Amino acid sequence: MRLKDLGERALLRKLAPLGYPLDAPLPPGDDAGGVWLGEEALFLKVDGFRYRDVALRGMGPFEVGFRGVAATASDLLCKMGRPLGFALGLFLPPEAEEELALGLVRGAAEAAGRLGAFLLGGDTNAGEEAALVVAGFAEAKRPLPRQALPGDLLYLAGDRWGRLGAAIFAHYQGVGLEAFPAIREAAHYPLPRLGLLALEGLLRGSLDSSDGLAETLWQLAELGVRVELEALPLYPDVVALAGSEERALAFVLYGGEEFEAVLVVPPERGEAVEARAREAGLPLFRAGRVVEGEGVYLQGVPVPRKGYDHFRP
């Protein structure tokens, strides 16, 4: 079957178990893979993208390199992995200026440094268009898989919800982000949250949200639960840029690329999680809960499943 007919998620389901260890700290298909090394888990994660697919208006090589490390780090952090280092696999047109390569690597180094980690080299290749794979590895004392039990609370960590969707919308509308500094910052420098590590030991599970919140919640529901959203974060700047609450809501549900985390919390630990997040400076939004059943609902209304598929754009 052709990849565009099979679809990316069906392909990944087939690929994930191949060669994966039986006693791994996280199951195959989770946000990152890993092995045990003594009593610690080590995670390895790669994330790849084409330059032209992610470079929004106003973003240069520095921002694209920064975004690359952010994307990989987000998957590591939401599994309670402390990032140690990153490496870059670059495809670059031979006609390109060296500033393209230098900018990508400087931006990647900046993001790594802000996460307390390093750039550990990379590899360059000729390519017809610029593309990038960022590999990252992390250590974790208590690896956190995707899991949920009926009754658990649902939190959204971070404050970029809807802001990336808004930035992508503005890009295609030809609108600059000068009047929307928080949206611009979220789009250009989406640094994942080291503060997530402060919640170690308190969470039931977590998922990276990069494929879009709705798709992420549907993946959560596939664990065998029903997701009941009571509210979603609607920031005033996102509503202002969207022009309506309805469109702003679509940005939150379907924007993607936030590099934030969806957290699943046992109900008796909700207060402790909120307190710990406050101390760590981690924004937290209580979005609803997980119950018995199936599907994803917002105030009782079904949330359609729509997510980005690289093979069916």
Next chain:
Amino acid sequence: MRLKDLGERALLRKLAPLGYPLDAPLPPGDDAGGVWLGEEALFLKVDGFRYRDVALRGMGPFEVGFRGVAATASDLLCKMGRPLGFALGLFLPPEAEEELALGLVRGAAEAAGRLGAFLLGGDTNAGEEAALVVAGFAEAKRPLPRQALPGDLLYLAGDRWGRLGAAIFAHYQGVGLEAFPAIREAAHYPLPRLGLLALEGLLRGSLDSSDGLAETLWQLAELGVRVELEALPLYPDVVALAGSEERALAFVLYGGEEFEAVLVVPPERGEAVEARAREAGLPLFRAGRVVEGEGVYLQGVPVPRKGYDHFRP
């Protein structure tokens, strides 16, 4: 400056120090990068390539995936890193059949498994042509940098020397490898040597040879020594396929892609290294020595520096 004018090695020299840790187990620009985790070093390495650039006649997705893990593992092993796991960043045309992706990942899993390691997932993206980045990580108790002192002995580990050059030549000549099983095996399944780890503690330094032996020896000479080759391995099948000893020698010096290691050994440890390699089943060829001075010589004759540059093919 354009990348094709700057050249790949000059670019990598500029990129390597960016974001690299000061107290790392290996210096920037070595075959792999790494960090200390307690008393152990952890290495991270990526290697990327386009499918069409490496798929020789008779190689399918399985062999290309296998080769990808082999390339990354070779860099880890020659630094005395025991591979733990690998992850794949795939760019695939949406029109491609799923067998392409499945074959690549199955081949990668096979190579990882033969090295006692695992596949820890990956990422898929649309691309105009199939391309692959393989990330790998490894643990090392005694990281081995590129280093050499005048008087040291020079060994070539493994038995693929010249065989990849021969396979590439056969590919472009339209010659099949049915009559050359060892060359075919070296080209299709170039598994790096776990046996290198048996030499831990005995070596002065080592380098991965994937850019071609001559280029690798020139990089060794750049450490501030002169490389004096007394002999090179000329296997009968390589000479037979080449049609002359002269061309066979060119395959050995300029073929590249062997995923074998060049070892630098203090003279008093030569016998111990040879004995340990014999026990571990690691083929070893004593090629010469390192002395004061500069440049690379074969029986007194200068060896020209020619190596593959991705931006100047």
